[in-house]
Amino acid sequence: MGKAEYTKETILDAAEARFADAGYDTVSMRHVADGAGVPLGLINYHFGTKEKLFEAVIARRAEELNARRREALSAVGKMSPATVEAVLGAFLRPYLELTLRGGAGWRSYGKLIAETGQSHRWCTLITNQFGELANRFIDALVKAEPRLTRELAARGYVHMVSVMVGIFAANELLDIVSGGKFTSRDLERAYDCAMPFLTGAFHGFAAHATSVGTTKPPARPRTPARTVRH
Amino acid sequence: MGKAEYTKETILDAAEARFADAGYDTVSMRHVADGAGVPLGLINYHFGTKEKLFEAVIARRAEELNARRREALSAVGKMSPATVEAVLGAFLRPYLELTLRGGAGWRSYGKLIAETGQSHRWCTLITNQFGELANRFIDALVKAEPRLTRELAARGYVHMVSVMVGIFAANELLDIVSGGKFTSRDLERAYDCAMPFLTGAFHGFAAHATSVGTTKPPARPRTPARTVRH
């Protein structure tokens, strides 16, 4: 690695850590420069603007995460029959493994994309990086559970991302509502629990596919009984 | 309403709308002042700091939302037997109804608490306002589905909040992964689909309660087969 490359990586490391901890807006270019031990001007020289720096942070590790997910999904495709659970695992487990055992950089990155991925502001950036695989996972979900309409599979995928984000963003809601008895910091445990939750959710979707599965929802009384019937 | 009260409400209205649209950090006190049509100094006079202004925005409508949820939960408690679905509806439907039919202010507020509620930064503020009811909903979930351990009920509650947040934050992921075929803007439809998803999820939790329900997870092989067994 050339010296310039090394400098850029150092800057990206510092930016990644700071952005993950404090968020894009509260972190200044000076904070990043201090964290990386480089002068301020060097960051603009290498990355142009703050926004481009952020995009570079997101992009740096995206392809490896995508590759691992692609690989895991491919392995699932060779199963017969592939289960919904296996498809969900192919999406979530690479993310979990890298966050837990990929080192400090991946730990920051995992938190960063969780906190970034649900904001309207960076939606196009995130979907540019990770959206490519989304439809292949949705395809796999429909294949594993043919009762799913494409709409329900897509909605389920989005919900799964929401749950994932909630787990990895470490927002401590679980700690608070459980009075500290359970902690959101144990990601292994969170994963083990999220899995039956999500598989159950998709089974619920499949079971109700006939009643909610049309693109135009069936006419239903407006005020009372908004509830979907069993 | 006195003139000063009216001024404060006007400021809160403008702050609510701006914060919901652009986020706390990107909105300046000057933006709020311009939006409200009042001079900058008046905001600091009435609310002190920007952070306190934000807290006042969140607090203003919190009690009404809590009251409606409390009422709905109380009605569910009189059902026999209460269902998981009914408990979830008691949490989600007041939020949906106010967002859809409470006027522009509630529409902004619904978006704002969705975008705020999942961030680490405002976690204590949000749980101060909405955490009180959380344990009553968790209690109701356990009562409706006694196979749930308290841990699973708490985790399920948190996941439900994540899904809710994903729906109301309008981050357009659904629009993108579905190629515009389905839209995240139709909240009624999103609610109707989220309901069977979430009830299925809790049923999945209940069915797996014996295998994942202990506080200390059972010993399980580290590298392969992280998957929870059926």
Place this chain on the structure above:
DNA sequence: GTCTATAGGCTGATAGAC
């Protein structure tokens, strides 16, 4: 309570020496 003016500091970005 309302409004104006301004203090004091931090921001992203750049020009220019080396």
Place this chain on the structure above:
DNA sequence: GTCTATCAGCCTATAGAC
């Protein structure tokens, strides 16, 4: 490629006239 010095603008918050 690296580093220093600096620009111009925006920020929150406040002092003081009315």
